[in-house]
Amino acid sequence: MIRAKPSEAPFDGFRGCRARGYPRGRRLTALNATSDQAFAALFARMGTVLAAAENLEDFYASSVELIGETLQVDGCSILLLDPEDQLLKVKASTSIPFAEWKTIRIRLGEGIAGKVAQSGRLLWSSDVEAIVGPREGAARRSRYKDPSFISVPVRLQGEVVGVINADSKRDGSKFSRFDVDQMEALAGLFSTVLATSRLLEERSRANRYFDSILQSIPMGVMAFNNALRLTQCNRAAADFLSFDVNLIAGAPANVVLPDPIRHRVLEMIVDLKTTGVPTCCEVEYAPRRGGPTVPLGLSAWALRDRDGSPSGVILVIEDLTLRREITELRQSSALKNHFLSLISHELRTPMTSIKGAVHLLMETRGMKSPPAQQRILDIIDRNVMRLAALVDDLLEVQLIETQKVELEREPVDIEGLVRECLESRRPLWHDKQVETHLEVRDGALGELRLDRDRIRHVFIHLIDNAFKFCSPGGKIEIRIDVGPKGLETRISNTGSPIPAKSRDQIFQKFYQVESTMTRQIGGSGLGLYLARELARLHGGDVLLERSDEEWTTFLARLPRDESQEDSRGAGT
């Protein structure tokens, strides 16, 4: 842009108002009443036209039409200076065909417009040749009825940014001074509106930019004012909560927010307003009725003015699916590491006994007494079996997880099976000097058709668990009963109760209650998991029924009716 420097523009055709003795401040007052009314009407029309313009291009087009109409001229054009190359370019014209706009590039000082832009002063003349020379004058004469023109500079904050040209009165008359005044007034109005429009355009560009940021955030964002009416929201929010983003600006929060979420959000907002602390919660929500639910994290934040006073609430909605998956993966990875550490311990312990026992036999070369030798051989046998059982458990876990368990049902006498399991496990725990007791409430239990080997494992795991956690010198009681849902076997032991926080997790595989009370007791962490899964494959279940200072009781329930078989088992 260039500064208007009058001293550098000594054109003989110069016809500025001031030069003609009309100081700007007095110009309007110098006009007659009719002129005043015309100006007022013009301003009003200009205001209407500009208000209707949706963008700057519209505004330019409306302006040339309005000026053309007002001055009754054949042509009106607006040329603005391109700040990049300092060339005047056509922005709107009533006489120049649109296709030619792009071809017109006027340097400062060149032609009428270039001279006006460079000097910053209007040009008004009917003696065209005196200003632009005979060639341009001839061209104008061939184009217009009359070659006279008014060309006024457009200023923004004192700098010339363009030129408005009016060419040739329609009736062939010369431009009057009133025309010049009108033209100057219109140019002034145009400048003012242009400044405002550019400001608005900039603001609107900034708004669009912020809106694009808001819309691109992968989280739902909703802003409510103090009256809890929606003032702003993005598409993600509309997607998460399944409402139409275009229909609800200004709608109250309790209308916009869907039913299951509404009261949670309103509670959060109340909390936020009373405590001033951002609040959050998690909800399961189905965006489509009857469709799958999505875990959503909602948080409410205070919205504040520049001066810090509360102006509303921001609600942020986040899809927690991915985050949950990551947490699950981390947990599963941690569980795997835990499993490896447990299994290595479980393998090393019997290997230690076997290695020690073999060493003893080799060292003494049969010199030990037969009972001593038998004791050593028993150690080897027991620990080899323990290793084999561990391998079996691991394979069984794999079968359960891949849903490849095939039950081989046969008639099983539960009382006999439980008694056999108890007797087989008791010697392994003789050190603890536990008193055991088996009671059958109903003598006529009959036989159930079960996979004998797998149900044996259910009881062995539960009995081992009872021995493991029984206090030394304590008691184990087993009761078999007929319940409403089938056969119920309760296995109870004395000893410390299972910590409340662990009760939900004890049936997870590889889980061991983390406390000095229990971890050292060893085990693969598979016992309760397998007991429950194997019972469930039969349509039964294993539950923790009681755990207090007195007793810890596990209930194994087995249905009498095969039809309740769990769908996961491909029973035969």
Next chain:
Amino acid sequence: MPKRVLIADDEEDVKDVMQMFLEGEGYEVETAYDGLDALDRVRTFQPDVILLDIMMPVVDGIQVCRKLKSDEKTKHIPVIMVSAAAKREKEGEAYDAGAAAYVLKPFQPEELVRVVERCLAGRPKG
């Protein structure tokens, strides 16, 4: 007079074989079935060396070792940790608690005897 060894391990069979071959080597051996029992027997048996399993009920081996090392009457007794927990998991913790040596299960019985001898001679690291 034979040297006294206290073995604390909740695994019956492990405890039995360790007892058998240490007795075969001429030691006087007593056993404890958990950490609390071990602390009791240290007082009554007054061992010259203690073999501690780490993962034991009630009080684990690391805690037992810490207690022994913080007691004037027992801090001089060398403690050997004998554990099936991988060395990288527990070894540092064991030494921090004051253990003289860490033996990983399963072990060569001769190796255990060598570690016991070195500890009794006051040279746990050899």
